[in-house]
Amino acid sequence: MSEQRAFIDLDDDHRELREPVSALCARYPGEYWREKDRERAYPEEFVQALTDAGFLAALIPERYGGSGLGIGAGAAILEEIHASGCNGGACHAQMYTMGTVLRHGSDQQKETYLPQIASGARRLQAFGVTEPTTGSDTTQLRTTAERRPDGDYTVNGQKVWISRAEHSDLLLLLARTTPAAETKKRTEGLSVFLVELERAVGNGLEIRPIRTMINHATTELFFDDLVIPGSSLIGEEGRGFRYILDGMNAERILIAAECIGDSRWFIEKASAYATERQVFGRPIGANQGVQFPIAEAYAQMEAARLMVQKAAALFDAGRPCGPEANMAKLLAAEASWKAADTCLQTHGGFGFAEEYDVERKFREARLYRVAPISTNLVLAYLGQHVLGMPRSY
Amino acid sequence: MKVLVAVKRTIDPNVKVRVKSDQTGVETANVKMAMNPFCEIAVEEAVRMKEAGSANEVVAVSAGADKAQETLRTALAMGADRAVHIVTEAELQPLAVARLLKVIADEEQPGLVIMGKQAIDDDSNQTGQMLAALLGWPQATFASEIEFKDGTADVTREIDGGLETLNVNLPAVVTTDLRLNEPRYASLPNIMKAKKKPIDRREADALGVDISPRLAIHKVEEPPKREAGIKVADVAELVAKLRDDAKVIG
Numbered sequence: 005m006s007e008q009r010a011f012i013d014l015d016d017d018h019r020e021l022r023e024p025v026s027a028l029c030a031r032y033p034g035e036y037w038r039e040k041d042r043e044r045a046y047p048e049e050f051v052q053a054l055t056d057a058g059f060l061a062a063l064i065p066e067r068y069g070g071s072g073l074g075i076g077a078g079a080a081i082l083e084e085i086h087a088s089g090c091n092g093g094a095c096h097a098q099m100y101t102m103g104t105v106l107r108h109g110s111d112q113q114k115e116t117y118l119p120q121i122a123s124g125a126r127r128l129q130a131f132g133v134t135e136p137t138t139g140s141d142t143t144q145l146r147t148t149a150e151r152r153p154d155g156d157y158t159v160n161g162q163k164v165w166i167s168r169a170e171h172s173d174l175l176l177l178l179a180r181t182t183p184a185a186e187t188k189k190r191t192e193g194l195s196v197f198l199v200e201l202e203r204a205v206g207n208g209l210e211i212r213p214i215r216t217m218i219n220h221a222t223t224e225l226f227f228d229d230l231v232i233p234g235s236s237l238i239g240e241e242g243r244g245f246r247y248i249l250d251g252m253n254a255e256r257i258l259i260a261a262e263c264i265g266d267s268r269w270f271i272e273k274a275s276a277y278a279t280e281r282q283v284f285g286r287p288i289g290a291n292q293g294v295q296f297p298i299a300e301a302y303a304q305m306e307a308a309r310l311m312v313q314k315a316a317a318l319f320d321a322g323r324p325c326g327p328e329a330n331m332a333k334l335l336a337a338e339a340s341w342k343a344a345d346t347c348l349q350t351h352g353g354f355g356f357a358e359e360y361d362v363e364r365k366f367r368e369a370r371l372y373r374v375a376p377i378s379t380n381l382v383l384a385y386l387g388q389h390v391l392g393m394p395r396s397y
Numbered sequence: 398m399k400v401l402v403a404v405k406r407t408i409d410p411n412v413k414v415r416v417k418s419d420q421t422g423v424e425t426a427n428v429k430m431a432m433n434p435f436c437e438i439a440v441e442e443a444v445r446m447k448e449a450g451s452a453n454e455v456v457a458v459s460a461g462a463d464k465a466q467e468t469l470r471t472a473l474a475m476g477a478d479r480a481v482h483i484v485t486e487a488e489l490q491p492l493a494v495a496r497l498l499k500v501i502a503d504e505e506q507p508g509l510v511i512m513g514k515q516a517i518d519d520d521s522n523q524t525g526q527m528l529a530a531l532l533g534w535p536q537a538t539f540a541s542e543i544e545f546k547d548g549t550a551d552v553t554r555e556i557d558g559g560l561e562t563l564n565v566n567l568p569a570v571v572t573t574d575l576r577l578n579e580p581r582y583a584s585l586p587n588i589m590k591a592k593k594k595p596i597d598r599r600e601a602d603a604l605g606v607d608i609s610p611r612l613a614i615h616k617v618e619e620p621p622k623r624e625a626g627i628k629v630a631d632v633a634e635l636v637a638k639l640r641d642d643a644k645v646i647g
Contacts, residue, residue, distance in 0.1 A: 020470055020592060023431060024583035027471075030411050058585035071585050276413065 010321035018080035029088030034361040055124035060098040069122035074320035079261035086265025097129035108239035130172035143190035149179035155234035163225040175199040196244040253329035263336035267305035270343035274350040301343040308335035334382040337372040344369040398508035402443040404436040406468040435513025438573045441580040444476035473591035474583035485601035493608035495527035514572040525572035535565035539574040
């Protein structure tokens with residue numbers, strides 16, 4: 005990657021994308037999301053509309069049918085989706101999971117899959133890393149892919165918290181191809197595969213949905229002698245851990261942008277309600293006990309936004325951005341949680357009523373302090389990798 | 398045929414409008430703005446005319462401050478070929494807009510001017526009619542269907558009691574009603590293409606027309622709060638209340 009100057013354009017910030025995204029989102033109002041939440045149903049129509057409009061293909065290079073935009077543009081799209089009260093969680097991975105194929109896949113894999121992902125003909129929005137016994141200590145994962153004499157691989161093991169697997173055609177899978185005992189470092193011997201789910205399900209792969217606090221379409225995967233072709237290996241065997249790490253910063257920045265969008269939604273709702281709602285003959289927002297927490301949430305959101313912009317600017321300049329991407333995710337997730345709590349408190353009892361959408365967004369916002377990386381792991385990264393303090397793991 | 402489509406930047410229809418504390422208007426600072434929904438319908442119709450082959454060029458025009466450019470970009474992303482931005486910070490009333498549009502129509506010589514029947518901010522519903530008068534062209538307002546034949550247009554209008562179809566000679570001014578079409582989303586590839594389409598900036602002051610306001614707004618207020626109703630026991634009581642209390646029947 006070439007070293008370029010990284011800069012934040014405070015005047016532009018992809019404004020040309022924001023109005024069209026919010027215009028599309030306006031067709032999916034609170035009632036739409038309440039119904040999906042009630043039914044625990046996938047927001048298929050919304051995802052299709054975003055796909056048809058090309059927003060989920062923003063980061064795919066033009067030669068493969070995308071728009072070839074940077075992470076800053078992707079962040080603007082996802083921020084607007086969340087600021088409009090919609091939820092990108094159902095499909096944001098379609099935007100960035102392909103990055104591993106783009107950076108490390110063969111020409112043939114890129115020619116085959118990227119145009120399909122760009123058009124939405126096939127969805128690649130499931131990412132199989134986490135396992136029941138290995139959370140963030142990824143190198144300990146137990147799912148194995150054993151190379152057969154014919155060059156294919158046999159996969160055995162289990163994955164958990166794999167979002168959108170039932171609504172994805174392709175799965176990016178991390179599995180151990182060389183036993184840890186036979187490698188020099190724990191990070192070696194892991195490989196990445198692109199699994200075609202339509203062929204795998206029922207032939208050694210079972211997907212079981214997990215009901216959760218929010219409507220997030222997450223699942224467990226069970227691999228039982230699933231045979232996948234040798235051609236599904238991405239890059240070199242044994243180097244998968246590196247490949248996966250490469251994609252993490254993009255994910256952190258994009259999800260941080262969603263948190264900024266959520267914060268905007270909560271703050272807008274809270275300040276409107278505080279201005280409107282009359283108790284004791286005046287608006288409740290005239291009371292500093294109500295007004296100040298909203299103002300504070302706003303300040304925290306704006307501060308977090310700057311870190312998201314910094315991380316995105318570094319990323320788009322091809323510069324290292326691990327600390328910034330992690331801090332963006334941490335600060336934005338904390339800011340949206342603060343905004344969510346303040347919004348609920350401002351609404352009092354009405355905040356608990358489904359028709360106000362606050363309780364649903366409140367539940368949804370909570371996720372991002374846990375996933376896709378928990379707050380503690382970000383702090384451990386900063387403490388140990390940035391500040392050089394002793395390692396906890 | 399060239400189609401000129403006029404668009405206006407208004408408060409986003411999904412935003413709850415708040416009256417300014419000094420009652421001079423509604424709050425627009427830090428409020429989300431968007432293309433007026435009736436204008437979106439006009440752009441959509443113009444783009445469909447181009448796709449159907451009845452138009453060969455769609456030119457979008459808007460008058461207003463710098464930000465109007467964003468609304469023009471949306472029109473370009475929906476499929477307009479180029480845009481004209483009449484730049485002014487002045488408050489624009491319908492007659493002023495009609496005069497500015499006339500200058501552009503005289504220059505562009507379109508076969509059709511299409512625009513929203515009204516803007517959702519001031520609900521004037523005047524600009525299209527005034528423009529037709531200034532140009533001396535036929536007008537067909539509240540269009541719910543437009544069909545071209547032999548240099549004329551059949552325009553179906555929604556009127557009280559049903560539909561009316563007018564046949565107008567071209568060039569003409571048509572204003573759009575809600576049911577004419579469902580506007581498309583601007584897709585990402587088209588948004589990117591729109592960035593490269595030209596927007597011609599014209600200073601309103603240099604167009605040689607009087608755009609000074611003719612109307613003065615004295616006061617803007619929130620609509621009165623809806624009061625709780627009452628239940629009546631029977632028709633006789635209802636009639637009595639309507640006659641004696643509400644005084645709406647004699």
